Amino acid sequence: MVSGLFPLRVRGAETSRNGVHLVGPVDLDLDGQGLCVLLGPNGSGKTTLLRLLHGIARLRRGEIRWACDAKVARNAQAFVFQRPVMMRRSVLDNIAYPLVVRGTARRAARAEAVGWAERMGLGDLLACQAGVLSGGEQQKLALARALITRPEIVFLDEPTASLDGRATREIEAILHDVQAAGTHLILSTHDLGQARRLAAHVVFMLHGRVHEAGPADRFFGAPATAEAQAFLQGDIVE
Amino acid sequence: MIRVFGMVVALVWAGVAQAEIVRLAVTTSFQNSGLADVLVPQAEADLGMDVQLLVVGTGQALRLGRSGDVDAILVHARAAEQAFVAEGHGTHRREIMYNDFVLVGPADDPAGARAARTAVAALRLIAQAGADFVSRGDDSGTHMREQSLWDMAGGVPEGRWYKSVGAGMGAALNTASGLGGYILSDRASWLNFRNKGGLALLFAGDPMLFNQYAFLPVNAARHPHVNAGAVARLEAWLTSDAARVLIDGYRVGGAQVFTFNAGSGG
Amino acid sequence: MTDLWQGLVQAFWLVVTFDPELAEIALRSLRVTFTALAIACLIAFPLAAILAVRRFRFRRVVIAILNALMGLPPVVVGLVVYVLVSRSGPLGALGLLFTPKAMIIAQVIIIVPLIASIAHQSLRDIWAEYHDLLISMNVTQTQKVRTLMWDARRALLTAALAGFGRGIGEVGAIMIVGGNIDQVTRVLTTAIALETGKGDFALALALGFVLIGLAVSVNLMIHGLGQTEREGRW
Numbered sequence: 001m002v003s004g005l006f007p008l009r010v011r012g013a014e015t016s017r018n019g020v021h022l023v024g025p026v027d028l029d030l031d032g033q034g035l036c037v038l039l040g041p042n043g044s045g046k047t048t049l050l051r052l053l054h055g056i057a058r059l060r061r062g063e064i065r066w067a068c069d070a071k072v073a074r075n076a077q078a079f080v081f082q083r084p085v086m087m088r089r090s091v092l093d094n095i096a097y098p099l100v101v102r103g104t105a106r107r108a109a110r111a112e113a114v115g116w117a118e119r120m121g122l123g124d125l126l127a128c129q130a131g132v133l134s135g136g137e138q139q140k141l142a143l144a145r146a147l148i149t150r151p152e153i154v155f156l157d158e159p160t161a162s163l164d165g166r167a168t169r170e171i172e173a174i175l176h177d178v179q180a181a182g183t184h185l186i187l188s189t190h191d192l193g194q195a196r197r198l199a200a201h202v203v204f205m206l207h208g209r210v211h212e213a214g215p216a217d218r219f220f221g222a223p224a225t226a227e228a229q230a231f232l233q234g235d236i237v238e
Numbered sequence: 239m240i241r242v243f244g245m246v247v248a249l250v251w252a253g254v255a256q257a258e259i260v261r262l263a264v265t266t267s268f269q270n271s272g273l274a275d276v277l278v279p280q281a282e283a284d285l286g287m288d289v290q291l292l293v294v295g296t297g298q299a300l301r302l303g304r305s306g307d308v309d310a311i312l313v314h315a316r317a318a319e320q321a322f323v324a325e326g327h328g329t330h331r332r333e334i335m336y337n338d339f340v341l342v343g344p345a346d347d348p349a350g351a352r353a354a355r356t357a358v359a360a361l362r363l364i365a366q367a368g369a370d371f372v373s374r375g376d377d378s379g380t381h382m383r384e385q386s387l388w389d390m391a392g393g394v395p396e397g398r399w400y401k402s403v404g405a406g407m408g409a410a411l412n413t414a415s416g417l418g419g420y421i422l423s424d425r426a427s428w429l430n431f432r433n434k435g436g437l438a439l440l441f442a443g444d445p446m447l448f449n450q451y452a453f454l455p456v457n458a459a460r461h462p463h464v465n466a467g468a469v470a471r472l473e474a475w476l477t478s479d480a481a482r483v484l485i486d487g488y489r490v491g492g493a494q495v496f497t498f499n500a501g502s503g504g
Numbered sequence: 505m506t507d508l509w510q511g512l513v514q515a516f517w518l519v520v521t522f523d524p525e526l527a528e529i530a531l532r533s534l535r536v537t538f539t540a541l542a543i544a545c546l547i548a549f550p551l552a553a554i555l556a557v558r559r560f561r562f563r564r565v566v567i568a569i570l571n572a573l574m575g576l577p578p579v580v581v582g583l584v585v586y587v588l589v590s591r592s593g594p595l596g597a598l599g600l601l602f603t604p605k606a607m608i609i610a611q612v613i614i615i616v617p618l619i620a621s622i623a624h625q626s627l628r629d630i631w632a633e634y635h636d637l638l639i640s641m642n643v644t645q646t647q648k649v650r651t652l653m654w655d656a657r658r659a660l661l662t663a664a665l666a667g668f669g670r671g672i673g674e675v676g677a678i679m680i681v682g683g684n685i686d687q688v689t690r691v692l693t694t695a696i697a698l699e700t701g702k703g704d705f706a707l708a709l710a711l712g713f714v715l716i717g718l719a720v721s722v723n724l725m726i727h728g729l730g731q732t733e734r735e736g737r738w
Contacts, residue, residue: 056639085637088655101643292683305592408701433703
């Protein structure tokens with residue numbers, strides 16, 4: 001599907017917080033073909049880069065240029081956080097919220113939300129307080145909430161990091177379907193297995209910088225750098 | 239059409255007259271005696287006005303009159319009243335009625351105040367014995383009388399047995415009852431007081447304990463919002479036969495407590 | 505002990521026979537405090553919301569002042585209001601002294617810091633939870649505030665009830681600015697002070713029990729209406 005947002009150009013992007021340098025400088029080109037995975041050990045800056053791309057972290061230097069207007073781009077994106085943010089309301093109202101915020105009437109928004117909830121397997125839990133759901137269910141809710149506005153891109157920050165095997169499998173299956181339906185996904189993970197299962201494109205990060213980037217099969221089959229090789233072998237890379 | 243209009247005007251006028259309000263600051267002793275509950279409702283009914291009572295100490299009553307927050311005051315501190323009029327805060331002073339102060343204390347009377355000949359002598363005995371004495375301490379008429387008696391007895395005491403509470407008559411009597419101490423009270427408040435405990439009336443009858451109540455309208459020239467007409471009508475009522483009957487006829491425990499003595503002006 | 509028992513019995517009779525004086529005083533208590541509460545919430549809730557979500561230079565100072573104002577002695581507030589609205593004061597022309605309006609003003613001043621402080625704390629907590637999500641969704645400031653306040657409504661209700669409790673039990677300030685005038689500005693608390701001063705402890709206690717009963721009933725009713733203790737609803 002041709003998207004108005006891609007190609008994405010990142011040049012010299014850098015950010016820091018309280019004087020501590022977090023990420024950058026980063027140069028990146030994404031064309032939106034296939035699921036893109038930001039891979040790397042903990043502390044490599046994956047989360048920060050993701051937040052920079054979405055615009056919820058402040059860029060100190062450099063630029064991030066989408067193919068279309070920045071505001072349009074922002075409205076066509078959604079973000080799923082590592083630890084799901086559950087609003088203190090019912091599952092149904094949580095999912096419907098983004099539509100209500102955009103001006104949809106509450107009843108119509110709720111009707112739409114019912115469909116998404118069922119697609120995620122949350123159909124029986126609509127009236128429950130979101131806070132009582134299990135970790136996996138909450139992450140599915142977050143996904144439904146992200147998708148309800150039909151964004152062109154969904155950023156996911158280590159979405160299955162705190163989930164058990166079964167929940168992880170369910171989420172990955174959903175992601176697979178979502179990607180197939182045409183939504184672009186950019187996902188960060190430190191889980192090698194997950195990267196292998198999902199990625200079409202890999203961005204390998206280390207110390208806040210992009211160490212290597214390229215198509216998944218090339219990265220996994222013949223990594224260019226020693227650190228990537230070490231990481232793929234399961235060594236601790238510093 | 240004119241008739242309807244006239245009726246509406248009459249109704250509205252009546253409504254306005256009905257709502258006429260006079261704010262009167264009275265002393266706590268007037269309220270605590272229970273006479274206020276007899277006198278005021280009758281005045282309201284006879285005059286068709288709403289008399290709002292602010293029950294405060296004489297000192298605060300005079301203050302309220304000075305600042306124009308009330309329309310008239312009813313207090314019992316002659317010197318302070320005369321100063322009030324002289325300074326132009328009130329138009330004049332009209333005597334209404336009198337009662338007397340009594341000396342109350344523990345029934346076993348450790349200071350022997352009962353046997354004293356005069357009020358001043360009784361106070362001297364109390365001072366000598368160092369017995370607990372509760373003072374209003376609030377610039378009220380009662381307090382001012384108490385102070386002048388102490389002045390004649392040798393000076394306002396400074397020992398720890400002299401307890402200045404800064405409160406109304408009822409609250410001060412409560413304290414005296416709780417402490418088993420002596421206290422100067424107006425007769426009506428004492429008779430009406432519900433918590434006598436171990437206290438008893440020990441001394442009365444000295445002319446020095448004579449207690450005159452007076453009505454002072456606030457000077458409308460200084461405070462234009464004051465309803466001078468209504469205040470004048472209230473004053474006239476308070477000095478009328480209707481008031482005399484109620485005041486002289488008021489009994490507490492079978493005893494007359496107030497005596498009407500309004501002349502034609504004063 | 506007998507005073508307490510007498511008080512209870514008298515309270516019972518006053519309530520059961522719908523004693524008109526008691527009804528008038530109690531209704532006035534409720535009217536004054538509820539009016540003050542409504543006005544105070546209209547001031548305190550937006551204030552709390554702004555302090556929770558907006559960053560501005562003196563924010564910490566304002567929050568510190570707000571917390572300190574909770575300790576403002578009510579009787580001092582009453583005195584200041586008295587001086588302001590007395591006929592010889594700057595606002596004298598309004599004729600507010602010794603009216604229920606002055607009592608409402610004093611109560612508003614007393615309870616706004618309390619309500620704002622509690623509300624602010626809760627709104628700040630919930631803002632910390634929702635921050636990333638709402639920023640990600642690009643919500644407007646208005647939507648942000650409305651969402652936070654709706655989702656924090658239980659805490660806001662608690663704040664309001666705290667304000668109500670403080671208000672209904674207030675005696676010093678409203679005695680000063682109201683004057684405890686019979687049938688005009690007399691409320692339960694000032695009536696209790698009056699009867700105590702007269703030495704009529706049984707009646708004072710009776711009024712006290714009615715006041716407690718009233719405060720507890722209001723709390724129970726609000727919680728009942730809001731079904732706040734129902735599992736999974738709030």
